[in-house]
Amino acid sequence: MSLAGVALSPVQEESLNFPGSAISRYGPRSGDPILIYLSVAGSMMPMHITESDSIASVKLRIQSVQGFFVKRQKLVFGGRELARNNSRVCDYGVADGNILHLVLRLSDLQGIIVRTACGKEFEFQVERSRNVGYVKQQIAKKGGRLLDLKEQELVCDGEELEDQQLIYDFCRNTDAVIHLLVRKSAKVRAKPVQKHFEVLIDASDMDEPANALNDYPLGTLLPGYPGIKQQRKDFLLEALNADRDIKLPCVLEELIRSTGQGLESGNDPIRSSEGSGGAYLMKDCSGQKYISVFKPIDEEPLAVNNPRGLPLSTTGEGLKKGTRVGEGALREVAAFILDHPRGGPRSSNSAEKGFSGVPPTIIVKCLHRGFNYPEGYEYSSANIKIGSLQMFVKNHGSCEDMGPCTFPVDEVHKISVLDIRLANADRHAGNILISREEGEDGDIVLTPIDHGYCLPENFEDCTFDWLYWPQARHPYSPETIDYIKSLDAEQDIQLLKSHGWELPTECACTLRISTMLLKKGAEKGLSPFTIGRIMCRVTLKEESVIELIVREAQEALLPGASEASFLESLSMVMDQYLNGLSAT
Numbered sequence: 001m002s003l004a005g006v007a008l009s010p011v012q013e014e015s016l017n018f019p020g021s022a023i024s025r026y027g028p029r030s031g032d033p034i035l036i037y038l039s040v041a042g043s044m045m046p047m048h049i050t051e052s053d054s055i056a057s058v059k060l061r062i063q064s065v066q067g068f069f070v071k072r073q074k075l076v077f078g079g080r081e082l083a084r085n086n087s088r089v090c091d092y093g094v095a096d097g098n099i100l101h102l103v104l105r106l107s108d109l110q111g112i113i114v115r116t117a118c119g120k121e122f123e124f125q126v127e128r129s130r131n132v133g134y135v136k137q138q139i140a141k142k143g144g145r146l147l148d149l150k151e152q153e154l155v156c157d158g159e160e161l162e163d164q165q166l167i168y169d170f171c172r173n174t175d176a177v178i179h180l181l182v183r184k185s186a187k188v189r190a191k192p193v194q195k196h197f198e199v200l201i202d203a204s205d206m207d208e209p210a211n212a213l214n215d216y217p218l219g220t221l222l223p224g225y226p227g228i229k230q231q232r233k234d235f236l237l238e239a240l241n242a243d244r245d246i247k248l249p250c251v252l253e254e255l256i257r258s259t260g261q262g263l264e265s266g267n268d269p270i271r272s273s274e275g276s277g278g279a280y281l282m283k284d285c286s287g288q289k290y291i292s293v294f295k296p297i298d299e300e301p302l303a304v305n306n307p308r309g310l311p312l313s314t315t316g317e318g319l320k321k322g323t324r325v326g327e328g329a330l331r332e333v334a335a336f337i338l339d340h341p342r343g344g345p346r347s348s349n350s351a352e353k354g355f356s357g358v359p360p361t362i363i364v365k366c367l368h369r370g371f372n373y374p375e376g377y378e379y380s381s382a383n384i385k386i387g388s389l390q391m392f393v394k395n396h397g398s399c400e401d402m403g404p405c406t407f408p409v410d411e412v413h414k415i416s417v418l419d420i421r422l423a424n425a426d427r428h429a430g431n432i433l434i435s436r437e438e439g440e441d442g443d444i445v446l447t448p449i450d451h452g453y454c455l456p457e458n459f460e461d462c463t464f465d466w467l468y469w470p471q472a473r474h475p476y477s478p479e480t481i482d483y484i485k486s487l488d489a490e491q492d493i494q495l496l497k498s499h500g501w502e503l504p505t506e507c508a509c510t511l512r513i514s515t516m517l518l519k520k521g522a523e524k525g526l527s528p529f530t531i532g533r534i535m536c537r538v539t540l541k542e543e544s545v546i547e548l549i550v551r552e553a554q555e556a557l558l559p560g561a562s563e564a565s566f567l568e569s570l571s572m573v574m575d576q577y578l579n580g581l582s583a584t
């Protein structure tokens with residue numbers, strides 16, 4: 001029986017509560033049993049494992065005991081994410097008595113199925129931070145005049161749901177789906193069906209026009225209805241551009257303006273329940289639409305005001321090797337700046353869509369009581385937060401929620417180009433959003449987000465989830481190869497400098513090396529899989545091919561050799577390695 005199998009069995013789990021018994025009952029397990037503690041949402045849970053258990057098996061055990069799905073777990077120890085599922089806990093230095101931090105990435109979206117009495121079904125995704133009133137509006141919208149807001153009375157688990165109640169409050173299971181069975185009367189009953197809910201709604205008179213006020217979610221400023229919500233000025237939001245003479249591209253100016261209007265209208269930021277740092281969803285002035293995402297640097301993982309309970313970094317290093325706590329916003333913006341459109345780098349006042357589709361991103365200063373202030377909030381300059389503000393992309397979830405087979409090849413390829421080039425250390429499927437072009441039946445569009453761990457100082461933590469998707473085995477198209485040919489690392493370094501970020505030497509070196517690898521690989525007709533694999537370690541301890549190539553190039557140099565000599569040496573060693581590979 002595999003360790004994973006052992007982990008999933010409740011009987012065996014029981015035995016694990018008594019040190020030593022797991023070994024005697026189930027035969028020898030390599031590695032000594034150890035007792036670790038899981039810190040999650042302020043509580044501490046003891047857990048017996050062996051030091052040679054894989055990260056995957058520990059996560060499976062957490063799933064079986066605590067019910068948190070594996071894909072929603074993020075484990076952190078010693079300031080590092082235990083990201084490699086096939087590595088052993090001891091590879092990460094976890095030992096008896098250690099505390100592991102468990103961050104749960106709950107989905108912001110909840111699937112809801114509405115079923116009418118005549119069997120008609122509507123399906124939609126709703127943000128879990130929305131309230132019941134909003135769900136009713138969605139039902140009314142989908143059902144046209146069939147379902148009037150006033151007639152909808154929702155009851156769940158025997159209790160009537162108030163309009164103000166949040167989806168979170170009555171739907172705690174992240175993967176649960178709410179079924180609404182609609183009937184023609186005002187009475188509604190609901191009963192749990194396994195992990196789903198079945199809600200019966202009886203609605204009588206269907207022909208009443210919708211109540212105008214109910215067309216707006218709670219908390220919306222309604223210009224025509226004074227007194228519902230007062231306008232406020234107790235917030236601040238402005239661009240933090242290095243050079244005030246440079247005019248911001250219109251799209252970024254508009255992003256800041258509309259986000260500011262949303263705050264001014266009293267629509268507070270909503271903290272995303274996904275992600276390991278503070279990420280706030282910002283609404284427009286109607287309160288109906290998310291418009292941007294603000295990620296303050298002091299709320300990054302391991303930063304001083306992290307809202308997910310992660311400890312402070314002791315060394316200043318971020319969750320991924322070769323990154324620094326507090327530099328996430330710079331990296332987010334760098335990814336947008338370097339995501340050149342097909343025609344080459346944007347002019348300073350353009351925000352044309354980039355080849356890989358990184359949403360427009362800018363660094364801003366923002367002050368609002370809705371952010372995380374563990375010491376308490378007051379409206380003062382000391383509480384101003386700096387962070388990245390990124391355009392919100394309407395989506396149907398992330399690539400984590402869906403198998404990769406339906407993703408168009410070019411969509412996967414555009415992400416691979418970005419990740420290889422920027423040596424992204426955090427490309428998990430949850431960081432790629434899925435949308436559809438023009439309506440429900442349009443082509444799938446993938447949008448890369450969360451670039452706070454790109455351009456690291458070294459390649460140690462590079463991981464690309466797309467590596468094992470079938471599209472990664474296809475060679476790049478001639479158009480993509482042309483785009484790759486146009487890339488120029490030196491130009492990119494200068495471009496970032498002109499935007500105020502002088503890349504640290506090591507990060508600039510990473511960009512030069514990875515750009516060189518991408519260009520050479522594409523020229524040789526290699527697939528994203530073959531190129532990407534060169535950059536990723538197979539196990540935690542075993543160096544990746546690119547790390548070996550870099551070392552060999554360095555060893556061939558005389559002490560004190562210049563950067564140019566290093567790049568020359570690197571180019572030769574890389575060629576030697578790539579010549580040994582067959583195309584794709």
Ligand SMILES: Nc1ncnc2c1ncn2[C@@H]1O[C@H](COP(=O)(O)OP(=O)(O)OP(=O)(O)O)[C@@H](O)[C@H]1O
Binds near residue numbers: 108279393430431
């Ligand atoms: N541009 C965007 N458009 C739409 N939703 C977004 C955007 N950026 C972030 N989000 C949402 O916010 C969530 C948290 O953001 P993000 O993943 O960037 O945070 P994080 O703390 O850096 O996460 P991670 O733990 O993956 O490193 C995402 O999972 C996504 O649901």
